Amino acid sequence: MREETFNDEDVAESDLVTRRGTFRAIAFRADGHEHMALVYGKTALRENVLVRVHSECMTGDLFGAMRCECGDQLDAALDRIVAEGSGILVYLRGHEGRGIGLVAKVRTHVLQDEQGLDTLDSATSLGLPVDVRDYSPAARVLKHLRVTSVRLMSNNPDKIEALEADGIEVVARVPHLMRPNPHNIGYLTAKRDRLGHDLPQVDQPAASYEYPTATR
């Protein structure tokens, strides 16, 4: 187990008081990026820990962009963790545009807006891959935090496979469904139909899904 953790110079942690409450903030370096895990309550040596592995999305997370659902998912994950009383959010950098980077992501937005391409075709038409995200830093930090098994807030079966391949036991997938809006319905439809994400709310936005309530 110890070899999975980090060298002392690559990790630091402190309390982080937020408007939701006090988290333990673990900053760590892995694979050329600096990431962060936010831990709420007691999670070490626990089973079934509620976890969100969130891919960085500056436009959605910081600026509230409505062309994706990232910002809503980030808020909802933190709300759920606090509501449950414990859990971990792992925020992974280097994941902009499913790993193509921020400038390339914005280039795909141009193609989406001007040519009507979807989130996949706009990447491939630029010669870029559709998804090159590496989840291994999340697995490493979950081991560092001595989490025994997790319930993962995600709609993406590939993410579960990736974490399990890296030695994290995922005992359940917790659907993390956000209410669609007119600006992201095409994006969500493409993720459902072409990337295999489990997004039942896309066809039935009026259905009584238990949408988490956003806090901003």
Ligand SMILES: [Zn+2]
């Ligand atoms: Zn996004």
